[in-house]
Amino acid sequence: MGSREDVRLWLCRIVAIVMMVFAAVGIEVGRSETNSGFKKYLMTSYFEKYESLVDSNFQDFLGHVLHSGLCEVLPDNLRPVSKHSVLQRHLIGEGSHRHLSSSIRFDIDPKSIAQLPINYCEVLVVERLPAGVFADPFELQHLQQRGVFTDIAVFGDTNLELPSFRSNQSAVEIHMNVDPNIFQEKALEIKLQLPLHARYQPLDESGYSRIKFSDPDLFMRCCIKGKLQNQSCLFISTTDHAESKTEAAVWRIPSGIKAHSEIVSVVTFISAILSTLAIVWASIFCSDIKPGKSSKQS
Amino acid sequence: MITTNIRSLLRFSALLRVVLIIYGEWQDSHMEVRYTDVDYLVFSDAASLVASGQSPYQRTTYRYSPLLAFLLVPNSIIHHSWGKFLFSASDLLVGYFIHSILKLRKVPEDLCKYSVMVWLFNPFTFTIGTRGNCEPIVCAMILWIIICLMKGNVLQAAFWYGLVVHFRIYPIIYALPVILVLDPLFFQSGFKPKLLNWRLRQDKNAQSYSKMADQYGLWTPVKTIFAKERIVFALVSGAVFLSCTALFFYFYRWEFLHEALLYHLTRTDPRHNFSIYFYHIYLQHECEFSVVEKLISFLPQFVVQMVLIFRFGQDLPFCFFLQTVAFVAFNKVITAQYFVWFFCLLPLILPWTKMKLKWEGFICILVWMGAQTHWLLWGYLLEFKGKNVFLKLWLASLVFLAANTFILVMIIRRHNYSPVFEQLEAATLKNVVKLQ
Numbered sequence A: 001m002g003s004r005e006d007v008r009l010w011l012c013r014i015v016a017i018v019m020m021v022f023a024a025v026g027i028e029v030g031r032s033e034t035n036s037g038f039k040k041y042l043m044t045s046y047f048e049k050y051e052s053l054v055d056s057n058f059q060d061f062l063g064h065v066l067h068s069g070l071c072e073v074l075p076d077n078l079r080p081v082s083k084h085s086v087l088q089r090h091l092i093g094e095g096s097h098r099h100l101s102s103s104i105r106f107d108i109d110p111k112s113i114a115q116l117p118i119n120y121c122e123v124l125v126v127e128r129l130p131a132g133v134f135a136d137p138f139e140l141q142h143l144q145q146r147g148v149f150t151d152i153a154v155f156g157d158t159n160l161e162l163p164s165f166r167s168n169q170s171a172v173e174i175h176m177n178v179d180p181n182i183f184q185e186k187a188l189e190i191k192l193q194l195p196l197h198a199r200y201q202p203l204d205e206s207g208y209s210r211i212k213f214s215d216p217d218l219f220m221r222c223c224i225k226g227k228l229q230n231q232s233c234l235f236i237s238t239t240d241h242a243e244s245k246t247e248a249a250v251w252r253i254p255s256g257i258k259a260h261s262e263i264v265s266v267v268t269f270i271s272a273i274l275s276t277l278a279i280v281w282a283s284i285f286c287s288d289i290k291p292g293k294s295s296k297q298s
Numbered sequence B: 001m002i003t004t005n006i007r008s009l010l011r012f013s014a015l016l017r018v019v020l021i022i023y024g025e026w027q028d029s030h031m032e033v034r035y036t037d038v039d040y041l042v043f044s045d046a047a048s049l050v051a052s053g054q055s056p057y058q059r060t061t062y063r064y065s066p067l068l069a070f071l072l073v074p075n076s077i078i079h080h081s082w083g084k085f086l087f088s089a090s091d092l093l094v095g096y097f098i099h100s101i102l103k104l105r106k107v108p109e110d111l112c113k114y115s116v117m118v119w120l121f122n123p124f125t126f127t128i129g130t131r132g133n134c135e136p137i138v139c140a141m142i143l144w145i146i147i148c149l150m151k152g153n154v155l156q157a158a159f160w161y162g163l164v165v166h167f168r169i170y171p172i173i174y175a176l177p178v179i180l181v182l183d184p185l186f187f188q189s190g191f192k193p194k195l196l197n198w199r200l201r202q203d204k205n206a207q208s209y210s211k212m213a214d215q216y217g218l219w220t221p222v223k224t225i226f227a228k229e230r231i232v233f234a235l236v237s238g239a240v241f242l243s244c245t246a247l248f249f250y251f252y253r254w255e256f257l258h259e260a261l262l263y264h265l266t267r268t269d270p271r272h273n274f275s276i277y278f279y280h281i282y283l284q285h286e287c288e289f290s291v292v293e294k295l296i297s298f299l300p301q302f303v304v305q306m307v308l309i310f311r312f313g314q315d316l317p318f319c320f321f322l323q324t325v326a327f328v329a330f331n332k333v334i335t336a337q338y339f340v341w342f343f344c345l346l347p348l349i350l351p352w353t354k355m356k357l358k359w360e361g362f363i364c365i366l367v368w369m370g371a372q373t374h375w376l377l378w379g380y381l382l383e384f385k386g387k388n389v390f391l392k393l394w395l396a397s398l399v400f401l402a403a404n405t406f407i408l409v410m411i412i413r414r415h416n417y418s419p420v421f422e423q424l425e426a427a428t429l430k431n432v433v434k435l436q
Helices: A002-025 A042-049 A055-067 A110-114 A137-145 A180-184 A258-285 B006-030 B038-051 B066-071 B082-104 B109-120 B123-130 B135-151 B154-167 B170-181 B198-202 B207-215 B228-265 B278-284 B291-312 B316-330 B336-343 B346-352 B357-385 B390-413 B426-435
Strands: A081-092 A097-108 A118-129 A151-156 A170-178 A187-198 A208-212 A217-224 A234-237 A250-254
Touching: A042 A055, A042 A118, A042 A151, A042 A170, A097 A118, A097 A217, A118 A180, A118 A187, A137 A151, A137 A187, A170 A187, A258 B278, A258 B291, A258 B316, A258 B390, B006 B082, B006 B109, B006 B123, B038 B066, B038 B082, B066 B154, B066 B228, B082 B109, B082 B123, B082 B135, B082 B346, B109 B123, B109 B346, B123 B135, B123 B336, B135 B154, B135 B170, B135 B316, B135 B336, B154 B170, B154 B228, B170 B228, B170 B291, B170 B316, B278 B390, B291 B316, B316 B336, B316 B346, B316 B390, B357 B390
Parallel strands: none
Antiparallel strands: A081 A097, A097 A187, A118 A170, A118 A217, A151 A170, A208 A250, A217 A234
16 A cells, blocks of 8 residues: 555656646737737827826827827718717626626618728727626637627736726727628617626725716728728727716616725624634633643553 | 545536536627636637737736736637636645545545535535636645645745735735744654554544643744744745746836736725625725725724644644635635635535534535525615615625624634644654654
C-alpha cells in the first residue's frame, strides 16, 4: 500500500512539472484581435481624448463626432435618416439583475439612401449607464458570441465589485447590423435588450435608491461599396430627435438605511463576543481533557 | 448494507463525477443558467492568457496564485473541461487520503468506510469539484501534510505547507498547532513517530495517555521551542512560501502581490454574504475603518483560535477542524465554497465522537442547514426580488453564527479527545541503535 502511494505521488509530481514546462515554453494559443487602423468603437475615440465619462465632455464629443475625421461626412443636402424616436424603454425583471429593453424607430428617406453606394450599415447605440448600475463585459461577450449583437463593448469603470459611490460611470456601445434591403422601406425599427446589474447603492433614508436611465445616443455607420474596409464609412447622425414617447425607465434598488448604523455595529460586536465566550467556555470546561498542570506519576 | 471496499467506493464516486461533468457541459450549452461556476471561467481565461505568454492578472477578478493558471493551461490545449477533471480527481484523492489517515490511526474498516462516504457522497463535495471550483486541491494538500506528519516526513510536510499557504492564505492558521505537535517527545530523527491507537480512545487510564498529560505542562512548548524539527519545519515552509512569492513577483510584479495576497488580507466586501459583519461594513463603507475597529473585529477570531490551539493542539485533525469552522464563522466574508475547508476534515474526527446520528448528529445537521437555508431565503428576496430586507438578512447571519457556535460547542463536548502522537519510549531509542 505504501509503495503504491509513493508511485501515485510521483506520477502526480511528474504531471505537475510537465504542465509547468508547457506553460513556461509559452505555446501560442488564443485569439488575436485584428488590428486595423479602422476605429471599431466610437467610445475608443472618446477615451483617447477624455479621462472619464462626464456628461459635459460627452456632449462636446457628440457635437464633434461627425467632423472628427473618423468617417467621411455626407454632403448637407442628403439626409438619409431624418429622425429617430424612442418608442419604448423599460426594465424587465425584478431584483438586482434586469434587462433594459428599448425599442427605437428611425425614419428613412429612401431617395437619399438610393444615391449612396452602400454595402451594409450598422446602428451604433451608446448607452451611458447611470452610476448605480453596471454591465458585465463577460456576459455581453457571451451574448455577442450567440449572435444577439454584432459587436458590444463596455467602456469606463468596469469594476464589477465596487459599491456605487466609489465608481465612475460606464457606457456600453452596441453595434447591430442592418440589412440594406430595409432601406427601401420608410422606417427602421430596432429592439434591444441589455442585461444590467445593480451595484450596492449609497445609503438612503427610505431604504431604496431610484436610478433613472437617460435616452441612448444613436448613430448609423455605413460601409461604402468598392472601397477598403478601413477607409470607407459614412456617419449618418440622426439630428432630429423626436420627443420620447414613453416615460424614462426607473430602477428602484434597495439600499442600506443609515439609521441602522449604530445598532447594527453594536449588536454585531456583542454577538461576536458572546460566541467567543461560548466557545472558550466549552473548550476549557466541557471537554474531557485533564487540566494542564503536570502532576507526579501515580 | 452491501459490503464494499474503498476501491469500489472510489470507482463509483469517480463515475458519478464524470457523469456530472458531462451533464454540466450539456447544461451550459442548453440552458440559460450555467452549471459551471463563474470562478472556473475566470481561471480558464487567466490560463489562456498565460498560454499566450501574458499575465493572468489581466483577467479582472483573478485573485489566485499563478500556479492555478498554469495548472489549467491544458484547458486551452486539450479541452476546456480539463480543470474540472483535475479538481474532481483531487476530490477523489481527498477521499483516499481520509482513508489512509484513519487506517494509520488504526480505525476499524467499517468506520473508515462510513467516514470516507461522508466526504465522497456529500452533495456539496461532488458539486464543488464538478462545477470547477479549485478548493479540492487545497484540501488534498492539507490532508497530505497531515499524512506526512504522521509518518514523520517533516521536510515533505514543510514543503507542501509552504506551497499551500502560497496557494490559499487561510492554512496559515494551522502553523501553530503543527509547531506544537512537532515535539521532540514525539519526533526523533531516524524513525517514525508513534501513533496513538484508536482503541485506546476511551481508556483514560492508558499508560501512554497519562504519561503524556504529565509531560505536557503549559511551559513545555516554551522550553522546547527551538527543537530541531520545529526549526526545520518553520524554515523550509517559510523558504518555500517566500521563493514562490519572489518568483511570481519577478514575473508579474505588483499586480500579483496585490491581487493574490494583499487583496485577501484587506478584503472588505460590502456585498451580502453569510458573515455577521457584512451589514456593518456596508453601512460604514463610505468612511474608512479606524484601526481600533479593525482590531476589535479581529479580536474574537484571534482569541478563539488561540484557545482552540492550546487546548486541542495535540489531536491535530480535531484541532484543524475546530479552527477551520471557527475561522470561517468569524471571518469578515463567508462564501459557500469556504465550507469545503472543514468538510474535508470532518471525516477525520467522526470515529472519535460520542454523538450518534440519532438524534444528536441529526439535530446538528438540521440546525446548520436550517440556519443556512433561512439566510438564503432572505438573500433571495434581496437579490432577486429587490426588496429591502437588509436588517432581516443581517439577523439571519447572526442566527447562522449562533448555529456555527452551537455545532462547535456540541462537537467539543461530545468528542473523545485523542492525541495523535505518543511519546517515544527510551527503549525504542536503544532499539534503533541496535538496528543501525
